[in-house]
Amino acid sequence: MLNSFLNILFPETCPVCKRPAKDHKTAPICADCWQAISPYEGPMCRKCGRPLVSDVSATCGECLEDEPAFTYARSFGLYEGALKKAINLFKFHGIKRLSKPLSDIILSIDMPEVDTVIPVPLHKKRLRQREFNQSALLAKYMAKGLGIEAKFDCLVKTRDTAPQVGLNSHDRRKNMKKAFQVRNSELIEGKDIALLDDVVTTGTTVRECSNVLKKAGAENVYVITLAHGMMD
Ligand SMILES: [Zn+2]
Ligand SMILES: [Zn+2]
Structure with missing residues (x-):
């Protein structure tokens, strides 16, 4: 403290x-x-990128049971140490100069060619509290680095959701249901999209965003995050 x-x-x-x-x-x-700050290179779920305790990469139980709409998800590293500090300084203390070096980290993630970058949106109420959407700022730099454009008016959060902490996977999914909507769907039809967020933990949010993007006609959604948080 x-x-x-x-x-x-x-x-x-x-x-x-x-x-x-x-x-x-x-x-x-x-x-x-x-x-x-180094990349995570251990075993992970091939689909959702979640670190696995086994010594080989495979598909995790959750992805087998309920296949996500995204093609796959990848994080740079684990949500710990200097990477965790950097993300929190950027996100909660508004140290925006970190967006450039953090987006350089994102650009080092191995990913396929995409048409556009879309950040996971914040609800307008949260946006007012935090003053900026950290993922949108990262998306801007990421798109610039890739020589493409980020789209900020396609995916919107229309319902403010309760924190996911302490909810089981069924309640988390219920909590996120219908929280996101696609606007201007003609801009994403048939497109390959990098869906960007800073940290992924349970994956419920990016799963729901991917659902609505795919339903609106996106060809592929690749989830790209800075760090993978560990679940308890
Ligand atoms: Zn998985
Ligand atoms: Zn130091």
Whole structure:
């Protein structure tokens, strides 16, 4: 608590290693800690990208039972260490300069060629609270890096949903049902889409977004996220 308070007051201290961080494009995270951010290379679900405890990549039970509408989902790393700090500083403390180095991380994810990037939208009520949609900012840089355009007016969140924490998978799905809608569907018909979010944990949100995008005529949806959170 005290540490995070001090970090906000004295951003020159790296929040990961607590050493003074010299002026750097990833400040307050120091260059050493930033360079230590590494991709997850362990076994994962081939479909949803969820890290698996087994030693081979396979399709996870949830994807076998209820096949997601997206073609596949991939994250860069695990939601831990410097990557977690960076995402939280960006998302909750509004340190927007981190959007550029974070989108560089996104661009290093191996993904197929896509026509457009669509961020997971926030409900307008949340947008007012947070002042910006972190995923939209990342989508803008990601699309720029890919030489394509991001679309911000195709997928909208029309219903504010309760936090997913503590809900079982059935209730999570119910909670997200009809929360998203597609507008201007002619812009996504037949298109291959990268659906971008910062963190994926249970996958309920990106599953629901993929459902509505596919129903509106998208050809393929690839879910791309910075980090995969661990479920309890
Ligand atoms: Zn550091
Ligand atoms: Zn899976």
